Amino acid sequence: MDKVSAESPIGVFDSGVGGLTVAREIMRNLPAEHIVYFGDTARLPYGSKSKETILMFSRQIIRFLQTQDVKAIVIACNTASAFALDTISQEVALPVIGVVKPGARVAARATHNGRIGVIGTEGTVGSHIYRDFIRKIDPQITVIERACPLFVPLVEERWIHDPITRQVAERYLDEMKSQGVDALVLGCTHYPLLRSMIGEVMGEGVTLVNPAYEAAQELKAMLYTNGLANPGTDEKEFPYRFFVSDLAENFKQFANSILPYDVEMTQKIDIEEY
Amino acid sequence: MDKVSAESPIGVFDSGVGGLTVAREIMRNLPAEHIVYFGDTARLPYGSKSKETILMFSRQIIRFLQTQDVKAIVIACNTASAFALDTISQEVALPVIGVVKPGARVAARATHNGRIGVIGTEGTVGSHIYRDFIRKIDPQITVIERACPLFVPLVEERWIHDPITRQVAERYLDEMKSQGVDALVLGCTHYPLLRSMIGEVMGEGVTLVNPAYEAAQELKAMLYTNGLANPGTDEKEFPYRFFVSDLAENFKQFANSILPYDVEMTQKIDIEEY
Numbered sequence: 225m226d227k228v229s230a231e232s233p234i235g236v237f238d239s240g241v242g243g244l245t246v247a248r249e250i251m252r253n254l255p256a257e258h259i260v261y262f263g264d265t266a267r268l269p270y271g272s273k274s275k276e277t278i279l280m281f282s283r284q285i286i287r288f289l290q291t292q293d294v295k296a297i298v299i300a301c302n303t304a305s306a307f308a309l310d311t312i313s314q315e316v317a318l319p320v321i322g323v324v325k326p327g328a329r330v331a332a333r334a335t336h337n338g339r340i341g342v343i344g345t346e347g348t349v350g351s352h353i354y355r356d357f358i359r360k361i362d363p364q365i366t367v368i369e370r371a372c373p374l375f376v377p378l379v380e381e382r383w384i385h386d387p388i389t390r391q392v393a394e395r396y397l398d399e400m401k402s403q404g405v406d407a408l409v410l411g412c413t414h415y416p417l418l419r420s421m422i423g424e425v426m427g428e429g430v431t432l433v434n435p436a437y438e439a440a441q442e443l444k445a446m447l448y449t450n451g452l453a454n455p456g457t458d459e460k461e462f463p464y465r466f467f468v469s470d471l472a473e474n475f476k477q478f479a480n481s482i483l484p485y486d487v488e489m490t491q492k493i494d495i496e497e498y
Numbered sequence: 499m500d501k502v503s504a505e506s507p508i509g510v511f512d513s514g515v516g517g518l519t520v521a522r523e524i525m526r527n528l529p530a531e532h533i534v535y536f537g538d539t540a541r542l543p544y545g546s547k548s549k550e551t552i553l554m555f556s557r558q559i560i561r562f563l564q565t566q567d568v569k570a571i572v573i574a575c576n577t578a579s580a581f582a583l584d585t586i587s588q589e590v591a592l593p594v595i596g597v598v599k600p601g602a603r604v605a606a607r608a609t610h611n612g613r614i615g616v617i618g619t620e621g622t623v624g625s626h627i628y629r630d631f632i633r634k635i636d637p638q639i640t641v642i643e644r645a646c647p648l649f650v651p652l653v654e655e656r657w658i659h660d661p662i663t664r665q666v667a668e669r670y671l672d673e674m675k676s677q678g679v680d681a682l683v684l685g686c687t688h689y690p691l692l693r694s695m696i697g698e699v700m701g702e703g704v705t706l707v708n709p710a711y712e713a714a715q716e717l718k719a720m721l722y723t724n725g726l727a728n729p730g731t732d733e734k735e736f737p738y739r740f741f742v743s744d745l746a747e748n749f750k751q752f753a754n755s756i757l758p759y760d761v762e763m764t765q766k767i768d769i770e771e772y
Contacts, residue, residue, distance in 0.1 A: 266541065266547060266551045267540065267541045272748055273540060273744045274744050274745055276744075276745075277743075277744045346748070373654065373655060374648070374651050374652070374655060376651075377648050377650075377651050378648065380647065381647060381648060387665075388662060388669070391662050391665075470547045470548050470550075470551045471548055471550075474546055474620070496770050
């Protein structure tokens with residue numbers, strides 16, 4: 225812990241590559257920060273797994289990130305934010321930020337008619353964490369939730385602008401539309417990549433909330449409040465390091481499609497050792 | 499090892515529930531056999547992960563199955579059969595049967611025009627194991643392979659007879675059709691559940707090969723040849739036990755839709771301990 229300073233990196237983790245959409249927002253909004261990213265590619269996806277399992281995985285990953293002397297941790301995965309954030313925050317001496325609370329807060333601010341939609345994996349939606357957190361902010365708000373398990377594999381097929389994806393989106397979002405939501409939380413890290421299609425299906429007048437962006441904003445505020453923001457004087461090396469639990473070729477390809485440069489130096493670690 | 503006898507159970511494992519289609523064939527074709535089934539639901543799917551990771555997972559599972567005194571092991575997962583069967587067979591004193599070789603053999607027998615299609619996960623297809631094994635049998639055969647990563651989530655959504663699934667199937671199978679294959683290997687345990695749709699898309703005259711059925715036949719022959727077939731005198735208890743690494747509700751629901759009875763007594767074990 226004594227090794228941690230404002231120059232220390234931010235630890236970001238996710239079940240796989242999806243969390244890179246969160247890392248990307250941190251890179252954009254906090255360009256002086258160093259990042260250690262971990263993607264649990266050996267055990268992804270998290271969305272269909274139980275709370276107990278996700279908590280065990282998250283603890284292993286946090287132990288690994290602590291060996292990298294991170295100064296703060298961002299749980300980029302919605303499912304892990306839903307299942308593990310509260311417990312982990314109590315167990316770890318570092319600040320821990322998830323994607324759910326920032327996303328819920330902004331959605332509650334964005335709605336005018338008090339009807340918010342939330343889409344995500346089965347784990348996130350089944351946990352009702354967005355609904356519960358939005359209702360804590362404003363008990364009058366109605367939250368309509370829907371798991372969209374095909375969106376992640378469709379994104380990974382790169383069928384982003386595709387008539388099949390459009391039909392899937394129409395089926396998934398049909399109830400949201402008929403219930404007249406005016407804000408929709410993209411509650412899974414892959415979904416911002418379908419943002420334009422989802423926006424088309426939902427129609428104008430519906431605000432799409434991207435928790436990745438909101439989490440980066442919360443991280444920024446937290447770092448400045450606590451005097452932990454990197455002064456940005458140490459520019460001698462590439463500020464991002466990527467670790468995964470499985471080195472499938474897929475990671476690099478997909479990472480390169482999300483980030484604006486080549487993710488060549490990805491290192492594999494045995495996460496079950498932590 | 500001395501505890502193993504003809505009365506001992508068969509160990510069957512898969513990344514999740516899909517391998518129950520293999521267990522079901524064993525139940526149908528070898529009704530006197532006891533089965534210990536393990537589904538690695540905490541770490542599924544295997545299809546997008548690397549050989550090294552799948553081999554590590556498979557070794558842990560085999561160690562667990564050996565604590566259950568199994569007399570033989572069936573690797574019900576195509577990806578694990580592709581990546582781990584040869585190595586595992588050399589490391590373990592028990593007979594080990596995969597789904598790939600039986601499936602490949604039957605496909606090679608079924609084709610008349612020497613053109614075979616193989617569909618499966620990215621892992622199975624990328625390993626080219628079906629192609630390589632079919633060509634060992636007959637180097638003249640042309641094998642056309644295609645990964646179909648959306649089929650598993652579509653089956654898990656239960657969109658079995660659905661216009662969206664039909665369009666996905668048409669896109670995936672288009673090249674197979676235009677290349678004129680007359681035998682198609684359903685190289686993933688979930689795919690037999692899409693059998694009728696795939697059959698419609700491929701049209702008459704194309705033989706669909708189900709490696710699950712063929713593996714059960716190979717197991718039967720092996721057991722009789724080695725005097726390991728269960729005489730079926732011990733009928734005092736329910737002959738099937740189910741273990742998983744994650745107890746998500748999904749497993750039971752899906753298992754109950756594959757098997758003709760309730761899979762209530764599923765036990766969770768910590769597979770990373772093995």
